[in-house]
Amino acid sequence: MSAITNHMPTEELQRLDAAHHMHPFTANGPLSKKGARVITRAKGVYLTDSDGEQILDAMSGLWCVNIGYGRDELAEAAARQMKELPYYNTFFQTTHVPAIALADKLAQLAPGDLNHVFFAAGGSEANDTNIRMVRTYWAAKGKPDKKVIISRKNAYHGSSMGSASLGGMGYMHAQGGLPIPDIHHINQPNWWAEGGDMTPEEFGLARARELEEAILEMGEDRVAAFIGEPIQGAGGVIIPPETYWPEIQRICDKYEILLIADEVITGFGRTGNLFGSQTFGIRPDIMTIAKGLSSGYAPIGGSIVSDEVAAVMAEVEFSHGYTYSGHPVAAAVALENLRLIEEEKMVEHVRDTAAPLVREHWLKLTEHEMVGEAVITGLMASIALTPDKSTRAKFASDPGTVGSICRDICFSNNVIMRHIGDRLVIAPPITITPPDIEEMFTRINRSLEQAASAIKDQGLM
Ligand code: PMP
Numbered sequence: 001m002s003a004i005t006n007h008m009p010t011e012e013l014q015r016l017d018a019a020h021h022m023h024p025f026t027a028n029g030p031l032s033k034k035g036a037r038v039i040t041r042a043k044g045v046y047l048t049d050s051d052g053e054q055i056l057d058a059m060s061g062l063w064c065v066n067i068g069y070g071r072d073e074l075a076e077a078a079a080r081q082m083k084e085l086p087y088y089n090t091f092f093q094t095t096h097v098p099a100i101a102l103a104d105k106l107a108q109l110a111p112g113d114l115n116h117v118f119f120a121a122g123g124s125e126a127n128d129t130n131i132r133m134v135r136t137y138w139a140a141k142g143k144p145d146k147k148v149i150i151s152r153k154n155a156y157h158g159s160s161m162g163s164a165s166l167g168g169m170g171y172m173h174a175q176g177g178l179p180i181p182d183i184h185h186i187n188q189p190n191w192w193a194e195g196g197d198m199t200p201e202e203f204g205l206a207r208a209r210e211l212e213e214a215i216l217e218m219g220e221d222r223v224a225a226f227i228g229e230p231i232q233g234a235g236g237v238i239i240p241p242e243t244y245w246p247e248i249q250r251i252c253d254k255y256e257i258l259l260i261a262d263e264v265i266t267g268f269g270r271t272g273n274l275f276g277s278q279t280f281g282i283r284p285d286i287m288t289i290a291k292g293l294s295s296g297y298a299p300i301g302g303s304i305v306s307d308e309v310a311a312v313m314a315e316v317e318f319s320h321g322y323t324y325s326g327h328p329v330a331a332a333v334a335l336e337n338l339r340l341i342e343e344e345k346m347v348e349h350v351r352d353t354a355a356p357l358v359r360e361h362w363l364k365l366t367e368h369e370m371v372g373e374a375v376i377t378g379l380m381a382s383i384a385l386t387p388d389k390s391t392r393a394k395f396a397s398d399p400g401t402v403g404s405i406c407r408d409i410c411f412s413n414n415v416i417m418r419h420i421g422d423r424l425v426i427a428p429p430i431t432i433t434p435p436d437i438e439e440m441f442t443r444i445n446r447s448l449e450q451a452a453s454a455i456k457d458q459g460l461m
Contacts (some may be wrong), residue, residue: 006040010050024159037411042069045429045436047416055414056440058426063233063265063380064296067340069431074297074340076332081332091324098331105338106304109274112283116310117304119186119326123264123290124158127227130286131180132320133161133165134225134258137309140316146224150214150257152188156234157227157262157288166227168235184218186210188232189240192373192384204241212251219421225258225286226251230276233265233427236420237382239375245280258285258309263366264301268292269341269430272351273380279377283307292430295337300330343431350378350430357434361441368448370402370461379432382425387461394421397460405458406451413450415443 006272018032020113035161039049045068047055060066067074081098088096103117120126120135133151138146151157164172165179168188173179187194187207195203217224226248252259261284266276270292273279277287286309290301324330341347355378362376365383372386385402387393390460397404403419410417410424417424428440455461 006050009048011035012036014052038392040056042072044068045432045440053414054248055416056436057410057416058428058440058444059340059416060419060429061296062291063270063427064291065271066268066292066430067295067337067346068431069297071297071340074295077332077336078298078329079186082193083198083327085328088328089323091321096326096328098335099326102326102331102335102338105335106289106302109338110287110304111275111278114284114287114304115306115307117302119300119331120290120322121299121324121327121330122158122229122301123262123288124160124163125322126264126288126290126303127157127163127166127262128160129303129320130225130227130260130288131166133286133303133305133313133318134260136316136318137226137312138256140312143221146223148182148184148218148223150184150186150211150223151224152228152232153185153228154188154190154235154238155185155227155232155262157229160375175230184214186214188235188238189214189244190232190236190238191241198384200241201243204243205247206243207240208247208251211248212255215251215255215257220255220257223255223257225260227260227262229264229322230264230280230282231261231377231380233380233425234420236378236423237375238279238376238426239304239380239382245282249282260284260286260288262288264288264290265292265380265427268295268338269347269350269378270380270427272347272355273378274341274347293337294330294334297337298327298330298333299324300327300334302326344431346430353434354430354432354437355379357437358428358432361437365444368445368452370455371448380425380427381429382420385422385424395460402451402455402460405454405460406447409446409451409454413443413447415447417444417447 014035017036039047040050041048047057105117106117118129135147152168155168157163157166168185189207191200191203259280261277263275267289271279285306287304294300359376362381363374365371365374370385372384372389374383379390388394399421403422407419
């Protein structure tokens with residue numbers, strides 16, 4: 001059999017893909033009939049496919065390629081580390097330099113007293129660590145009943161049994177017997193969809209106070225932690241009203257509930273600060289990290305933990321860990337990624353250059369007739385599609401029908417936006433330059449105009 005390479009005809013690659021590869025979050029039957037688009041290489045913010053098309057990736061892959069594609073420095077860091085020490089673990093009284101150096105660097109970069117890192121291979125694994133860690137922490141403090149974790153509906157925290165249970169996606173809970181016990185979901189701070197007649201500020205407070213109500217109902221002696229994404233990503237880039245996080249923080253402090261900020265998307269420059277917690281004034285006890293930690297060049301994630309949590313955990317033999325916790329190659333890649341973010345002042349670039357320009361264009365999208373709200377923080381943005389802006393109405397079609405039409409038209413115009421229900425979202429590489437931003441909006445605006453005609457033609461609006 002001949003080798004399968006980039007040089008094969010697209011149809012042949014698609015046929016083989018359909019025959020043997022099961023895609024995540026996909027109905028593989030319909031995809032195999034249509035054929036997946038084959039991505040062959042990438043540079044900067046552009047992907048190239050097997051037909052030679054240049055696609056502008058306004059999603060940084062899965063919100064992870066923060067520094068952009070094709071940085072040789074990361075490839076070289078991986079090769080150097082692979083030659084020197086490709087693998088060793090840190091389970092049984094051993095350690096290695098990449099894990100030491102990355103933990104040390106993260107302790108310097110993370111805010112407050114978040115000075116200790118437990119590594120994982122991605123965000124789901126890190127959130128599973130968090131579930132077991134907060135329950136073990138309270139048990140070690142003589143409070144074994146303090147094990148309920150409060151999360152939000154429409155949150156995304158990963159796809160493993162534990163992390164998907166933390167998540168609030170009903171369609172995920174419906175498959176495979178989730179959620180695990182002692183996870184409780186309160187309502188999300190999604191003003192556009194659920195705010196009714198309240199102002200965003202009133203609504204933010206009301207939704208935060210659901211945390212207090214839940215704690216009082218269950219008893220603070222049963223609640224271990226609250227987990228939230230500073231901005232819900234996979235839930236549709238839901239940016240909470242300004243009143244939300246300060247109230248959540250107040251409640252966690254008052255009732256001694258550990259606060260876990262899931263920074264898997266919001267970390268490493270995405271919001272115009274190194275961490276979303278800094279953007280929203282959150283003081284977490286534990287921070288989940290992944291994605292932008294290595295800009296997706298190697299799979300790595302982890303939990304950054306406060307001095308207090310680490311001190312309690314230090315007295316326990318925590319029966320938890322992954323073969324690839326602190327993987328030396330992934331850690332070396334992450335360190336190099338962090339070096340580039342700092343040396344090339346990428347966070348400053350987001351704050352001072354890229355985000356203001358994207359914001360200007362993004363807010364103008366409401367001039368399109370079917371775009372209701374347009375919201376943005378740093379380089380994370382969403383628009384809500386609606387048949388009637390004044391009432392924030394939903395389309396009569398199944399949720400996501402209109403969103404997916406728009407997404408497909410964007411894709412055919414060679415710009416990747418993601419649809420989440422009837423919201424469209426972007427999270428481009430944090431290195432995106434002004435000319436690439438202009439090109440991105442040329443393609444987005446063209447796509448939205450074509451989408452509006454298609455939606456009218458199909459009688460959906
Ligand atoms: N938390 C958040 C906020 C995420 O967005 C994601 C992934 N989209 C995860 C956790 C899970 O991370 P992973 O896919 O690396 O397991």
